[in-house]
Amino acid sequence: MKRVLISLTFILFMLTSNGQILYFGVGKTFSNFKYKDSQATSLNHLKGYNQPSYCVGGRYSLFYSPWHVSFDAMYNRYGAKGSDPKLGNYYEWDATYLGTNLGIDYEFFRPPINYNEQHGLSLFVRVTVGADFLLDGTQNLNNTLTDLNGVEEFDKPFYFVKGIIGVNYYLSKTYMVFAQYAEGRSFLIGDYKGKEQLNILTHNISLGVAINLFYRK
Amino acid sequence: MKKIFILALSLLVITQLYSQTQGITYQAVIVNKNPQEIPGQDISGNIIPNRAIMVRFTILDAAGTIDYQEEYSTTTDAYGMINLIIGQGTQTTSSPKAFNEIDWNGAPKDLKVDLSLSQADVFYTDFSNQQLNFVPYAYHKNITATGTLIVDGATSLNSRLDVKNSSPTFLTGSLTVDQSTLLQKDLTVDSISKLNGQVTIKADVNGDDDKYESYPLRIEGSNQGIAIKVDESRSNSNNYVTFWDTDGIQGRIEGQTTVDLLTDPEYLYDNSVFVVQLAVATAEEIGAASSVAAASASSTGCVGLGACVTAPIPSLIADAIKDLIIKSANLAVAIAAPIAYNVFKHTQIGVTYQSGAGDYAEWLPKSDINEKFSPGDIVGVKGGQISKSTEDADHYMVISLKPIVLGNMPKEGNESKSEKVAFMGQVPVKVFGKVQIGDYIIPSGSNNGVGIGVSPNNMQPDQYQKIVGIAWEANETSFGYINVAVGLNANDIARLSIKQEQKIEQQKDEINSLKDQLSKMNGVLSQLLPNYASMMNVDQTNSIKISNDKTLNQVSSGIDQNISKDVTNSDNTIYYYQVTTEQVEEGILLAEKSLKENGVDVSKHPFFSKMYSDPEYKKSFVNKIVTSINVQIDKNMKRDIQSGAKVVKF
Numbered sequence: 017m018k019r020v021l022i023s024l025t026f027i028l029f030m031l032t033s034n035g036q037i038l039y040f041g042v043g044k045t046f047s048n049f050k051y052k053d054s055q056a057t058s059l060n061h062l063k064g065y066n067q068p069s070y071c072v073g074g075r076y077s078l079f080y081s082p083w084h085v086s087f088d089a090m091y092n093r094y095g096a097k098g099s100d101p102k103l104g105n106y107y108e109w110d111a112t113y114l115g116t117n118l119g120i121d122y123e124f125f126r127p128p129i130n131y132n133e134q135h136g137l138s139l140f141v142r143v144t145v146g147a148d149f150l151l152d153g154t155q156n157l158n159n160t161l162t163d164l165n166g167v168e169e170f171d172k173p174f175y176f177v178k179g180i181i182g183v184n185y186y187l188s189k190t191y192m193v194f195a196q197y198a199e200g201r202s203f204l205i206g207d208y209k210g211k212e213q214l215n216i217l218t219h220n221i222s223l224g225v226a227i228n229l230f231y232r233k
Numbered sequence: 234m235k236k237i238f239i240l241a242l243s244l245l246v247i248t249q250l251y252s253q254t255q256g257i258t259y260q261a262v263i264v265n266k267n268p269q270e271i272p273g274q275d276i277s278g279n280i281i282p283n284r285a286i287m288v289r290f291t292i293l294d295a296a297g298t299i300d301y302q303e304e305y306s307t308t309t310d311a312y313g314m315i316n317l318i319i320g321q322g323t324q325t326t327s328s329p330k331a332f333n334e335i336d337w338n339g340a341p342k343d344l345k346v347d348l349s350l351s352q353a354d355v356f357y358t359d360f361s362n363q364q365l366n367f368v369p370y371a372y373h374k375n376i377t378a379t380g381t382l383i384v385d386g387a388t389s390l391n392s393r394l395d396v397k398n399s400s401p402t403f404l405t406g407s408l409t410v411d412q413s414t415l416l417q418k419d420l421t422v423d424s425i426s427k428l429n430g431q432v433t434i435k436a437d438v439n440g441d442d443d444k445y446e447s448y449p450l451r452i453e454g455s456n457q458g459i460a461i462k463v464d465e466s467r468s469n470s471n472n473y474v475t476f477w478d479t480d481g482i483q484g485r486i487e488g489q490t491t492v493d494l495l496t497d498p499e500y501l502y503d504n505s506v507f508v509v510q511l512a513v514a515t516a517e518e519i520g521a522a523s524s525v526a527a528a529s530a531s532s533t534g535c536v537g538l539g540a541c542v543t544a545p546i547p548s549l550i551a552d553a554i555k556d557l558i559i560k561s562a563n564l565a566v567a568i569a570a571p572i573a574y575n576v577f578k579h580t581q582i583g584v585t586y587q588s589g590a591g592d593y594a595e596w597l598p599k600s601d602i603n604e605k606f607s608p609g610d611i612v613g614v615k616g617g618q619i620s621k622s623t624e625d626a627d628h629y630m631v632i633s634l635k636p637i638v639l640g641n642m643p644k645e646g647n648e649s650k651s652e653k654v655a656f657m658g659q660v661p662v663k664v665f666g667k668v669q670i671g672d673y674i675i676p677s678g679s680n681n682g683v684g685i686g687v688s689p690n691n692m693q694p695d696q697y698q699k700i701v702g703i704a705w706e707a708n709e710t711s712f713g714y715i716n717v718a719v720g721l722n723a724n725d726i727a728r729l730s731i732k733q734e735q736k737i738e739q740q741k742d743e744i745n746s747l748k749d750q751l752s753k754m755n756g757v758l759s760q761l762l763p764n765y766a767s768m769m770n771v772d773q774t775n776s777i778k779i780s781n782d783k784t785l786n787q788v789s790s791g792i793d794q795n796i797s798k799d800v801t802n803s804d805n806t807i808y809y810y811q812v813t814t815e816q817v818e819e820g821i822l823l824a825e826k827s828l829k830e831n832g833v834d835v836s837k838h839p840f841f842s843k844m845y846s847d848p849e850y851k852k853s854f855v856n857k858i859v860t861s862i863n864v865q866i867d868k869n870m871k872r873d874i875q876s877g878a879k880v881v882k883f
Contacts, residue, residue: 053270096272103279107271155273162274169272214272 039088039194040072041224047094049109050215065095065110069220073117082123086142090115094148094216097156104158111153111164117178119144127186134189140196142180147173148202148216169214174202176218190228197221255333256320259290263313263348280313287349289357290319292365295340302328306352319344341365443645463488473584484588484637494582502721507571514560514567517738521557522858524742526865528553529810549749550812554820555827556738557858562824562840569839586637592658592719594636596643596651606652608634609663609714610682611674611701619654623676629701631655631662631719632682657720659705664715668708674717675699683712806879809870812862817855 048064073088092115097108119142127136150171153164164170182196200218263286268275289304303322307315320332346360396402440447452458463471475485494500528549599606600620606612612619613626623629633639633655643651665677668686675696677685686704687696702719759766821844825835835841844851870880 049272051272055270059271102282103269103276105269105276105279107273107276109272157271157274157276164273167273212270212272 036077037075037084037226037228038073039075039224039226041070041194041196041222043069043071043220043222043224045069045092045094046219047092047096048217049094049096050217052213054210054212059098061100062096062098064217065093065097067093067095069093069222071222071224075121075226082126084121084123084140084142086117086119086121086144088117088119088144090117090148092148092218092220094218106156106158108156109153109164109170110156111170112151113148113174114151115146115148115174115176117144117146117176119146119178119180121180123184126184129189132189134186136186138184138186140180140182140184140194142178142182142196142198144176144178144180144198146176146178148176149173169212174216175205176200176202176216178218178220184226192226192228193224194226195221195223256318259315259317259319259346261315261346263309263315281309281350282311282313284309284313284350285352286315287352287355287357288315288317288322288360289325289347289349290317290322291345291347292319292335293343293345295342297343299327299329300335300342301330301332303332476588482589484586484590487585487587489582489585491579491582493585494578497585500578503574504571507567507574511564511567511571514564518557518560518564520738521553521560522861522865523869525550525553525557525812525862526869529812529862529866549745550810550816551819551823552745554812554817554858554862555823557862558817558820558824559827561854561858562838565840565843566838588637590635590637591716592633592636592655592660593638593640594633594653594655595639595641596648597630597641597654598643598651602650606632606682608632609661611662611676611684612652612654612682613676614654619652621682622680623678623699624680629676629699631660631701631717633660655719659716659718660702661714662701662717663712664704664708665712666708668704668706668715670704670707672704674701674704674715676701684717806881807870807873809866809880809882811882812859812866814855814859817858817862820858821855 044066045068046064046066049059049062051059051062053059069090069092071088071090073086075084075086077084092113093110094113095108095110097106099106121140121142123138123140125136126138127134150164153170155162155164155167178198178200180196180198182194184192184194186192198218198220200216200220202215202217204213204215263281263284265277265279265281268277269279285306285308287304287306289302291299292301294300302325303319304325305317305322307317309315324331342365343362344365345362347357348360349355349357434449436449438447438449445451461473463473465471471488473486473488476483597614597617597619600615600618600622604620606619606621610621610632611623612621612630612632613623614628614630615626619630620626631654633653636653636655637658639653641651662674663683664674664686665683666685668674669688672686672688673692673696674684674686676699677683684701686708702717703721704715705718706715708715755766825841828835828838828841844854866882870882873880
């Protein structure tokens with residue numbers, strides 16, 4: 017039900033979006049876990065996952081300045097795996113999240129419009145905050161798979177802060193392509209003292225296409 | 234301190250009894266009781282490897298009281314495993330006893346295990362508490378099993394096995410016992426029993442000898458008694474039964490061989506008697522042959538008749554031949570008897586009963602049941618009853634001291650009415666006065682059970698019937714006990730009979746000679762004196778014929794002349810007549826007739842029965858007699874010729 021609700025929200029946002037720029041991208045997300053148990057003991061030697069990611073969002077110019085406000089949704093797969101030879105344990109996680117981010121960016125070197133045409137490169141830096149919600153996931157513990165739905169550490173919103181740097185290439189005043197690198201880190205909200213603490217570190221590289229809806233109109 | 238690990242034990246407890254050590258092997262893998270926290274589902278069941286820990290074992294009885302407690306310092310291995318032996322740890326001060334003093338009495342016992350994950354800061358946490366089942370203590374000492382104990386494999390008990398509470402023990406297989414076995418109660422064997430070793434029956438069942446319960450060994454349940462089989466062939470060194478008491482061997486039943494028989498004193502004595510009888514019979518036969526030779530000579534006919542020729546008297550010859558036949562028959566019996574005796578004895582060799590006791594005895598009733606007897610008393614037997622009064626007794630016997638065989642046992646309770654009387658063997662006898670070895674022991678006549686010794690040379694005929702026995706021991710004192718052989722005196726009577734018979738024969742010959750003289754005289758007188766024959770009832774059939782028909786006076790004068798001639802001028806001619814086979818056969822008939830007249834059953838007589846059943850034997854015997862007589866005649870003729878007489882043989 018929760019999954020359906022999130023999906024409907026994303027589609028509604030897409031259909032009702034009235035932003036200046038609509039973009040969507042495809043990329044790769046490298047994720048890893050940062051975990052401390054209730055005794056504050058870290059779980060080391062975890063190896064991250066490298067999984068594809070998808071995003072779609074809108075970007076709005078603030079008063080035609082280089083500042084923009086963005087809102088997007090991302091489809092991410094986070095995971096990690098590790099083992100403990102001493103105890104003979106092997107564990108692996110693979111979880112799919114739908115994330116929503118609200119960000120603000122500043123665009124440098126945006127090319128001017130000449131003769132109603134716009135071509136050239138620009139650079140942008142963006143900071144986003146958001147939350148990721150579990151869609152599906154499994155845990156492999158010593159070759160035993162369990163569902164992560166309902167598991168406290170995973171089936172909760174992961175709050176993220178991401179820093180993004182990217183390049184736009186204006187194909188025209190309507191279309192442009194972009195490439196970006198984003199590094200994110202989740203953070204916990206609430207009192208987690210004496211409790212297990214799981215955070216996700218992400219590195220994402222994406223390529224995408226943006227459409228300037230304003231000019232299309 | 235961080236939150237203490239709470240550990241759970243996955244126990245694999247294996248117990249084993251070591252012959253060198255005592256204890257229960259304890260093996261466990263120590264795992265983390267709480268799960269390891271990781272993202273998502275936590276990991277449960279992690280082992281705790283290479284950890285220095287403390288383990289405390291506590292054995293509790295059914296009431297929860299500590300029977301034994303010890304602790305170990307140990308380290309888990311790479312797999313979280315510990316291997317310990319309960320019983321070899323460090324006994325704690327809380328333990329009331331040592332491990333080997335635990336009473337495994339069958340009541341439930343628990344094993345409680347506590348664990349401390351630190352050796353420096355010891356803090357025990359309950360590990361486990363579980364009941365010990367059969368396995369841990371079944372191999373330990375002092376096992377008390379309240380239920381059935383079933384062991385499918387071989388069972389080795391290194392110490393004693395007690396089956397108590399009067400519980401029966403059943404073995405369906407064979408039982409082999411390497412060491413000695415002591416049975417303190419009854420032993421019942423329902424099948425055949427073989428005892429390959431020496432068996433000693435020592436039962437404290439003393440009692441009266443007439444009580445069945447008084448005897449340690451009783452054989453019953455069969456119509457047969459005891460069968461004794463010794464190894465090897467019978468021999469006097471193989472005893473079937475030997476009788477012992479505190480003084481040593483008192484008797485035995487042993488095998489008898491031919492050698493044993495040939496050295497048996499009784500056997501030797503019997504054969505010596507046979508030799509004597511054979512010698513006597515031989516002498517009598519030779520004497521009888523001489524009589525026939527004498528009867529066949531005519532010298533007697535010429536006595537007083539000058540040169541007359543007189544024929545031998547047939548009746549004298551026949552009578553002599555008859556005697557010769559009888560003596561020959563006796564000789565034949567004397568020869569055959571020892572042969573038959575020896576054949577019998579040799580075929581009867583079997584078992585000899587030996588005993589320190591020396592006589593065969595029987596219980597004989599007392600004439601007066603109040604009369605007292607003691608061993609060695611001479612008693613008179615009258616009508617089968619005994620008394621010290623020997624007057625008019627039928628037999629004279631001795632009270633036995635310890636007979637080897639005792640017959641005619643009286644019924645129970647009647648022993649006091651009888652006494653053991655020696656029938657044959659050696660027995661001590663009370664004697665008075667000097668007794669030499671070989672003396673006859675006869676009653677003293679004082680009716681006091683005492684005897685006297687009489688030398689065989691001084692025996693009076695009336696004393697022979699009173700012989701009790703022969704002294705085999707001398708007595709030099711006025712009164713004493715001497716060893717006397719009883720039951721061996723039948724031949725003494727025989728010797729007396731032989732003596733008397735010889736005397737009778739001697740007298741008989743003299744009478745025959747007188748009868749011959751008288752017959753001759755009657756014949757002469759009948760011819761010389763008219764009516765003499767009728768008056769004297771003389772049979773003249775075989776009378777001597779007087780030659781030349783001389784008158785009585787002539788005869789008388791002739792007799793006188795001849796007498797004088799015989800004295801002064803004898804003719805000195807002796808005539809011998811050859812004995813014929815017919816004469817011998819006639820003698821056999823006369824001998825048979827004589828024996829019949831004396832009440833002898835000739836048909837059962839060994840000599841005559843063989844004579845008539847075996848013609849060859851008869852022919853051989855007759856020829857032997859004829860030859861024997863003629864040999865004797867020849868001897869007599871030679872003797873007469875050597876003496877200067879003139880001999881004529883017909």
